[in-house]
Amino acid sequence: MTTAAFHDRTALVVSASRGMGYAIAAELARQGASVALTARTEEPLREAARAIREDTGRRVLAITAHSREEKDRKAAVEAVMDTFGRLDLLVYTTGINPALDTPAIDLDLDCFRRMFETNVLAALDFVQLAWHAWMKENGGAVLMMNTVAAHAVFRMPAYSATKSALHRLTEDLADQLAPRVRVNAIAPAFVRTAFKDTLATLPDDTIAASYPLGRIGESEDVAHAAAFLLSPRADWITGVTLRVDGGKSVATHTHDRPHPAPGRPVH
Template identity: 50%
Template sequence: MTEQVPAGGKVALVTGASRGIGYGIAEALVARGDRVAITGRNEDTLKEAVAQLGADRVIGIAGRAHDEAHQAAAVEQTMEAFGRVDYLVNNAGTNPVFGPIAELDLAVARKVFETNVISALGFAQQTWKAWQKDNGGAIVNIASIAGLSASPFVGAYGVSKAAMINLTLQLAHELAPSVRVNAIAPAVVKTKFAQALYEGREAEAAASYPLQRLGAPRDVGGAAEFLLSDRAAWITGQTLQVDGGIFLNAGVG
């Protein structure tokens, strides 16, 4: 049974949060006292995450991010459980292919955009209508450094994340002044989602980073917690690179 939100308490909806970056963000928000609704595709994994985060403060809503009925249900159930939804974190994403974009099946490209971009817009529309339009709040979109430059072999993912960054700008402009909208662009974070990029060669992968390590979910969680706080009250429309300094190497021969 979830607890009622105390006076002054805040509520967040974090998509794709049964593990990885989404879980790290939910964990950071719970640690500061927020109530949190998390979504994920796998109901069993979601239940485990709720139990770990604290079933007295967290609810889980299973479904696929690109499903409009799931988007509406997630916001509705958050409102029913907690009475408000101050913050939205659009973290759900997919990257089902590895190879040249010139040879990409267009059906796969559509799936990537449906999950990585259109679903984020859908969730933003739902939270806006349900709470934020009249009460304010903040949104954080999880983009990627893949959206900031060419991304060999994950081109569709990179293009979708570039669209997410521009979606952030559009929403920040339209929803101001009551709702702030920002994005975070991580580099490689040690999650199951990104495992193929470092598994069996983590030291080699980390060597190119000035900070000499790959990211952890808590690194993105801390950045999101900041952007979803009054300390970031004058920040909107920005994309924060959380990348271990990897972009410092751009242009270095």
């Protein structure tokens, strides 16, 4: 059912041609927002924008942009302002992990640097750009896509370190940008996406059995939580990282609830 929680609001969702980013953009549009999507590859991006437009009837802007490129980030925010005249909601979903579960002692530093630039610095730059373009004077809400790997040992030190940094950045920004702008994050466990399929080493039913709620997450689970944190219903919530993990973070590991193989990203 379409609602008007975001009537007259504009959202920029970074990395939204598929998976959780797409699901968040689609949910915000269903709830009344105009949305701008970014992705590196033009064809799937435009298809995603077309699908959301046809499903919701909302205004949708597709922006081809690489999150790690400073000029692309600047151009994306400028395109949103030129097209919609406002930028109320910013969602940063980009996260890369080319190092997989490489031990810290063997990490290629250039690879780690690229991960930090993409997972942390680019997120901060988008917030700075949105702040100066609109939010400083008009307010807004920011949502970061984090991961449960930021809060536990998953034997992937580079990815976990960048996401731990993003966790602290979320808290600091929430403090510094209040009261005009709220900044929160979501930390999913395994969610059924194409990215998950490239990383998981166990069958889905085995992974699902380790979660108290008995299933792997769906992109829509994350999208619903994201829409809540961005909405007026969460107006007294900032600096929070919400774990959307099927109860994994509180699970007691037993023989009938096997633990997934460690060292795998979750989004």
